[in-house]
Amino acid sequence: MTDNTEKTLEQITTKIWREEAEVDNPFAAAKSYCAGFDVYGDLLGKISLVEYLWLLFKLDPPNKAEARTFEGLAVALANPGPRDHSVRGAMNAGVGGSTRASALIAAISIGAGNLGGAREVFTAVQYWQQCGTDIESWIDIIDNPPREERADVWPEMEHTPGFDPNGASCPMPVKQLLDHLVEIEQNEPLLWLQSHRQTLEQHTGSPLAFSGVAAAAFFALGFEPEQAEILFLLLRLPGAAAHAIEQEKMGWSRYPFFGNGLTLTNDPGPVANND
C-alpha cells in the first residue's frame, strides 16, 4: 500500500498543459495554460476551435494558411452523411434508444477501420512519409503494399489506402475538397496529388477517396500518422452525433431494418421440439 505522506506523489508529465491551483482548493485550477497560453484568460474569445485543436496537437499556433487548410478539412469531414458506415452506427444507437455516448462509441469503432476510416488514414499518411511526391515510389507501393510480418489486431489492408475499392470515378465532393485545399496555399503534396490523381487511380484501379485527401492534407500540414488517425476520428463525429439524435427522435419504425434483405443459405428449417 502507498503511504502518501512519505513518498513523492506520482505525477502526470505533460508538455501540453499547466495549471495553477485555486487558493482554497488544490483540486481545482484557477489558471490553465495550453502550450504557454492562458486558456480562459487569453485564448477564450480570440482563438477559433480549429486553431485550438491545432494548438493542442502542435503546441504552436498555425499560420493563416495552415489554419485555413485545417479548417477546410474539418468542415469537409464533419459529416460523412447518413450512408457512411460510422454514421449508420451512431444512428443505430439512436433508433434503439441507446445512450448518446454509445452512439459516438459506435461511430468511432466503425469509423476506425481500414475502409474509409481512421486506420486507412494512418496507413495512407505512412505511405506519404515513405513516398512523398515521387510517382515511381507510389506506383511501387501500390503494386507491392507492405505486409505485417507479425500478427496484429488490425486486419490487413485489402485495398490501397486513400482509394475507394467500391468506387467508380472520383466523386465530385472529393475533387472539390482537394481543389479547395490546393487553392489555399498551393501546398506541394496537395498540388502533387491533384496533378497525379488520375495516374494513381489508374494504378490502384480505384478512385481517390476522402480518406486519401485527408491523409494528404494531414501529411502536408506536418501531422504524424498517429495524430492524423485520431484527428480523423474526432473530426468526423459531429455528423454522427447530429444524425444519431435525429434518428432517435424519428424512431426505429422509420429506419431501415432490411427485413427482406437477409437470406440464410443453410437454414435447417423448423426443428421439432421434443418437449
Place this chain on the structure above:
Amino acid sequence: MTEKSTNLTNGPERLKFFEDNWQTEMGAWFPGERVVLRGKDVFTELNECSWMEYIVYAITGKNNPKLATIIEGLSLLSTSYPDPRLWNNRIAALAGTARSTGALALAAGIAVSEATIYGLRPIKGALDFLYRASDQKDHGIPIEEIVKDELKANRSVSGYGRPLINADERIAPAMRFLKSIKADSGKFVKLAFEIEDYLKNTRYKYQMNIAALNAATVADLGVSLNEYYYTSTLAFIGGILPCHLDAQTKPEGTFFPLSVDRIKSMPCANREWSN
C-alpha cells in the same frame, strides 16, 4: 447466386449486388418462431451448451467443449484481476466514479484491452510466435536461433517478459488447472517452457508470462490466430465489472482524485495569442 459466381471484384457493381442482399450461413432470427446459428437451431440444438461453448461455436463453427472450458478457466485465473489500478480496469472504475453507465464502462474497458503492453496484442502475438517457432523448430532450427531472430526483428518475444515485474504468479495456478483437465503437456505447452528455459538464462532474463502459456494451450487444440483473438476479447470482463461496481458504489469523484500539483508540466514560457 453468390458473390463469387458474379465475378464482381470491386466497384459500384459489387455494392449494387449486395444491396438488400446479405446471404449468410452464420445465422438469422425468424421473428416469432426460431433462431439459427451456423446451421443449428438455437432453441433445440444449442440449448444445452454453456455460454462459452455457444460463443466458441459462434466463432469457430465447431463444437469444442474443451476449448470453452480452457477459455473459461484461463480467463478466470489470468485476465480477470479485480484491481482498478490496471489500465483497462481503471477505465471502468473512472466510469464508475464519474457516474457513467455499466455498459459504457465495460465497452470502454474491453476496447482498451486491445493494448500493446498487455491484453489482446500480446495474446494474439504469443500464439503467432509459437506457431512460427514450432514451424521453424520442425525445420531443424534450434530454439536459441529462433528466439534470437525474433529478438533481432522485434526487440521482444511475445509471451515472455512482463511490465512492472518479471515473474508471473499466474503460471502455477494455470498449470494446476490445465493439469486437472489434462491440457498441460501438449507439444506447444512443452515448446513454451523450452523457450522460457532458454530466455531466462539470457541477458534479458525474460520469464514466460501467462500469454505464452495460454497461447500454447489453445495451440495444442489447433485454434487459429483469429479464433483465439475473438475468443479472447471477453477475457477481461471479470476484472472490469467489479472495478466499475466498486467505484460506482463509493462517493462520486473519489477514485484516485488528482490535485493540480499532480501535473508535472514540462517547461514552456507563458505567451499571448495574437490573431
